[in-house]
Amino acid sequence: MEFLKMHGLGNDFVVVDEIKNQNLVNKNLSDLAKKICDRRFGIGADGLVLLLPSEKADFKMRIINSDGSEAEMCGNAIRCVARYYVEKYNPAKKQLEVETLAGIIKPEVLENNMVRVDMGRPILKPQEIPVAVEEEPVNIPLEVSGQKFFFTAVSMGNPHAVIFVDSLAKIELEKYGPLIETHPLFPRKTNVEFVEILSPKKVKVLVWERGAGATLACGTGASAVVVAGRILGHLQEDVEVVLPGGSLYITWKFGESVYMTGPAEIVFKGEYILI
Numbered sequence: 001m002e003f004l005k006m007h008g009l010g011n012d013f014v015v016v017d018e019i020k021n022q023n024l025v026n027k028n029l030s031d032l033a034k035k036i037c038d039r040r041f042g043i044g045a046d047g048l049v050l051l052l053p054s055e056k057a058d059f060k061m062r063i064i065n066s067d068g069s070e071a072e073m074c075g076n077a078i079r080c081v082a083r084y085y086v087e088k089y090n091p092a093k094k095q096l097e098v099e100t101l102a103g104i105i106k107p108e109v110l111e112n113n114m115v116r117v118d119m120g121r122p123i124l125k126p127q128e129i130p131v132a133v134e135e136e137p138v139n140i141p142l143e144v145s146g147q148k149f150f151f152t153a154v155s156m157g158n159p160h161a162v163i164f165v166d167s168l169a170k171i172e173l174e175k176y177g178p179l180i181e182t183h184p185l186f187p188r189k190t191n192v193e194f195v196e197i198l199s200p201k202k203v204k205v206l207v208w209e210r211g212a213g214a215t216l217a218c219g220t221g222a223s224a225v226v227v228a229g230r231i232l233g234h235l236q237e238d239v240e241v242v243l244p245g246g247s248l249y250i251t252w253k254f255g256e257s258v259y260m261t262g263p264a265e266i267v268f269k270g271e272y273i274l275i
């Protein structure tokens, strides 16, 4: 199987183009993703990403996390597949429509390997995120392992729990990340973002991803952070989100789509032996 290794700010993917030939149709994608993403026994990645034919859009993207679970959307992966698709199939067409489990998402390929994505509108209703609270899911107290946090839940097609803290220095990501990810308040689990505000236009974020653990960046996560920060009155419309792998630039006006801009990089091409 031919593949491309790509990343967005170190959030890395094995990208497989199934648009013309569907070699993986009868494969168990969950098992395959677990094998391929393993950093010692496989290629190593945070997720397996497929491009597939679509009747509604230029193509369809599926993202399978490294633990084998399927996600509705991935902000960093969609920048990668948009760049790949434009370079491979249609260099003249810079604005794309991509079908995902979170609906049609619209990336635009810019200069210098940058991609701007219309991520759609955030989902803020508890039952649609989903989060098991009755009230508006803003600043909800949550205690894990004796530590109290306050989270704001936002879905960018996939669920996020955004937690603003005074300083990231003391956050034990590996300890609290999985406890919040699997907390019973989140029926489909959740991605977790810890956020330190540097200014109303700049935040620093640590991410614990559902199904992938600590990653260097998360595009849907950065978007959710800015939505939560705007709802809480902490942030302005245009925000630089500094992640361990680099910065994403997020713009959100109330009631409108979230826009995310960031890089999409190709690392190498390869062949994987399917057994």
Ligand SMILES: N[C@@H](CCC[C@H](N)C(=O)O)C(=O)O
Pocket: 011, 063, 065, 070, 071, 072, 073, 074, 075, 076, 077, 158, 159, 191, 209, 210, 211, 212, 215, 217, 218, 219, 220, 221
């Ligand atoms: N890294 C991604 C999000 C990938 C999916 C996530 N782990 C989930 O299960 O929701 C991004 O850049 O958005």
